[in-house]
Amino acid sequence: MLTGYRLEMIIGCMSAGKSSELIRRIERARLAYLPTIIFRPAIDTRSKPDHVESRNGQTSQAIVVENARDILKYSSHAVVIGLDECQFFGEDIIDVVLTLVKQRKKIICAGLDLDYRGKPFGPVPHLLALADRVDKLCAVCRKCGSDFASRTQRSVQSNEQILVGDSEYEARCIDCFEPPSEFQLKLDLPDLRTQEIIVINPHVVTQNLAKA
Numbered sequence: 420m421l422t423g424y425r426l427e428m429i430i431g432c433m434s435a436g437k438s439s440e441l442i443r444r445i446e447r448a449r450l451a452y453l454p455t456i457i458f459r460p461a462i463d464t465r466s467k468p469d470h471v472e473s474r475n476g477q478t479s480q481a482i483v484v485e486n487a488r489d490i491l492k493y494s495s496h497a498v499v500i501g502l503d504e505c506q507f508f509g510e511d512i513i514d515v516v517l518t519l520v521k522q523r524k525k526i527i528c529a530g531l532d533l534d535y536r537g538k539p540f541g542p543v544p545h546l547l548a549l550a551d552r553v554d555k556l557c558a559v560c561r562k563c564g565s566d567f568a569s570r571t572q573r574s575v576q577s578n579e580q581i582l583v584g585d586s587e588y589e590a591r592c593i594d595c596f597e598p599p600s601e602f603q604l605k606l607d608l609p610d611l612r613t614q615e616i617i618v619i620n621p622h623v624v625t626q627n628l629a630k631a
């Protein structure tokens with residue numbers, strides 16, 4: 420039986436190193452002879468069959484499942500369980516993860532936290548709320564080279580939330596990210612470049628609040 424963290428999330432945009440971090444943590448458990456297993460959803464057809472692959476060439480054996488409930492069928496012997504591309508598993512993954520956590524297994528989920536619109540992706544926000552440990556990884560922005568790319572830019576026209584591919588996407592920082600027009604911020608925000616700078620003296624504000 421394990422003690423300590425039981426649900427870990429490795430999230431971020433594409434090319435941030437999520438799968439290689441997942442493989443690293445699973446290999447680390449294997450070095451201690453803990454029974455491990457990795458699952459990935461069948462909808463993701465980019466990796467070779469029965470494997471999880473990172474973009475830097477690391478691979479590890481994985482079971483490909485059509486739906487989240489199948490994970491329970493194959494995980495009874497495992498103590499540490501990795502779930503790659505967890506954004507694609509659908510809402511059922513939440514109950515599956517909670518069941519595994521109740522069995523005192525350690526679950527490590529890797530996946531995209533935001534979709535191409537910059538919106539939270541599928542079950543990931545719910546899993547983040549349940550997690551004991553969260554690591555958000557950043558990529559390097561393909562447009563400006565900043566170290567803080569957190570968005571996944573889609574370069575082809577499609578309104579489908581799920582469009583599996585690599586060449587259709589690139590990592591972008593928040594300044595370079597251009598969501599489809601219907602998902603851009605529409606608040607009427609003041610233009611900070613032309614706004615008069617108002618210096619607030621906290622001492623005066625406190626005095627006025629005391630008088631009120």
Ligand SMILES: [Zn+2]
Pocket residue numbers: 560561562563564565591592593594595596
């Ligand atoms: Zn950028």
